[in-house]
Each structure stands twice: as structure tokens, then as C-alpha cells.
Amino acid sequence: KAGVTQTPRYLIKTRGQQVTLSCSPISGHRSVSWYQQTPGQGLQFLFEYFSETQRNKGNFPGRFSGRQFSNSRSEMNVSTLELGDSALYLCASSPSVTSDTQYFGPGTRLTVL
Amino acid sequence: AQRVTQPEKLLSVFKGAPVELKCNYSYSGSPELFWYVQYSRQRLQLLLRHISRESIKGFTADLNKGETSFHLKKPFAQEEDSAMYYCALNASSGSARQLTFGSGTQLTVLP
Numbered sequence: 174k175a176g177v178t179q180t181p182r183y184l185i186k187t188r189g190q191q192v193t194l195s196c197s198p199i200s201g202h203r204s205v206s207w208y209q210q211t212p213g214q215g216l217q218f219l220f221e222y223f224s225e226t227q228r229n230k231g232n233f234p235g236r237f238s239g240r241q242f243s244n245s246r247s248e249m250n251v252s253t254l255e256l257g258d259s260a261l262y263l264c265a266s267s268p269s270v271t272s273d274t275q276y277f278g279p280g281t282r283l284t285v286l
Numbered sequence: 287a288q289r290v291t292q293p294e295k296l297l298s299v300f301k302g303a304p305v306e307l308k309c310n311y312s313y314s315g316s317p318e319l320f321w322y323v324q325y326s327r328q329r330l331q332l333l334l335r336h337i338s339r340e341s342i343k344g345f346t347a348d349l350n351k352g353e354t355s356f357h358l359k360k361p362f363a364q365e366e367d368s369a370m371y372y373c374a375l376n377a378s379s380g381s382a383r384q385l386t387f388g389s390g391t392q393l394t395v396l397p
Contacts, residue, residue: 176329177329204383206383206385208385208387215387215388215389215390216372216385216387216390217387218384218385218386221383221384229383229384231384263330267383270383273318273320273335273337273376273383274332274335275332275383275385276331276332277329277330277331278329279329280329
């Protein structure tokens with residue numbers, strides 16, 4: 174099976190812009206989670222989706238949002254970008270909400286100038 | 287609130303020596319703990335989880351609820367074990383998951 178894929182792999186934006194990142198889970202996986210990784214804060218949970226519903230959300234401002242489509246693909250959106258949003262954004266998929274194993278994608282490196 | 291602490295940012299050992307990567311957690315509920323590993327230029331991947339009590343690549347980890355620890359151990363380190371290791375806690379609410387990661391320990395196994 175192909176692994177979790179994320180597009181784009183690299184992105185450069187300027188402050189105030191918005192960005193959309195995409196994640197395609199492993200085929201058959203219905204749960205998708207998003208994480209932000211920065212040198213200062215480490216890996217932080219953003220949100221989790223299952224069957225197009227957000228099941229859990231981390232402690233991030235409302236500028237961070239996401240959604241999941243019927244084919245389990247997920248997108249996350251960050252509006253009004255700030256310099257501090259520069260990070261590696263990781264997506265992880267899991268077969269179901271009862272599975273405790275998450276499979277991570279390679280990440281999208283976002284740089285905000 | 288849940289918290290995972292990995293006190294060592296960097297850890298170096300010689301090949302063949304025992305290695306222990308420390309992880310302490312704070313969580314009021316019943317913890318689900320994991321170790322994730324990231325080898326150079328590879329994606330983050332699950333190494334092991336406490337619930338399965340398995341040994342992967344020679345690594346084991348025992349959950350000690352009294353000491354709130356989940357240290358990762360290997361009796362004889364190999365050079366290919368050099369990687370970044372993250373301890374993670376699943377602060378689950380019902381069946382939802384929310385992994386809280388420690389800051390990671392960069393392990394270097396010297397020849």
C-alpha cells in the first residue's frame with residue numbers, strides 16, 4: 174500500500190496570506206490527524222478527523238481549520254499567516270478510531286516570510 | 287493537562303553498550319504510551335506501544351505507573367539505532383485520539 178502522502182512538500186508564503194495543505198491517507202484509512210512541528214514547541218496536535226467529522230482539536234487559534242472529504246482525504250487551512258506559523262505540518266492516518274497506530278506522512282514544510 | 291517529558295535532548299552511547307531513553311508523563315487518566323522513531327530523512331514511525339508489551343528491534347519499554355515513566359531500553363545498541371526518539375501519550379477522550387509528544391531525544395550510537 175502507498176503511504177500517507179502530503180502536498181505540497183514545501184511552501185513559502187508571506188504574512189497575512191492563507192494556505193491550504195493536503196493529506197491523502199493510506200487506502201482504507203478513515204482517520205486523519207494533523208500535527209505541527211517546530212523547533213521551539215516540538216510536535217503539537219492540531220486536530221483529528223474521522224468520517225468527515227472533527228473529533229478532537231488541539232489548542233490552536235481559530236485561524237487553523239481543517240476538513241475531511243468523503244474519500245478520507247483531508248485538508249488543513251491556515252488563514253492570516255503569521256511568522257510563527259512557519260513549521261513542518263505532519264499528517265497521520267489510522268484505519269479507525271479504535272486503532273492506536275498512526276502512520277505519518279513526510280510533512281509539508283511551510284515558511285512564512 | 288497531560289505532559290510528556292524527555293529529559294535528555296542528546297544521548298550518545300558506544301555500539302554494544304546498553305541504552306536507556308527516559309520518558310516521564312503526567313496524566314490524570316489511564317495512559318496509552320508510545321515510542322516513535324524518526325531515522326535520518328525518513329518519516330516518523332511507531333516503534334512500540336505499551337499495551338502490546340512487545341520488543342521491536344531489540345527495544346522494550348515498560349510502563350511504570352508508580353513512577354509515571356515509560357523508559358525505552360535496549361541491552362546492546364547498534365549504529366543503525368541512531369535516530370530521533372519521541373515518547374508520546376494518547377490523551378484520549380472516548381475513542382478520539384490526541385497524541386502529546388515529548389521533545390525528543392537524539393540518540394547517537396558511536397562505532
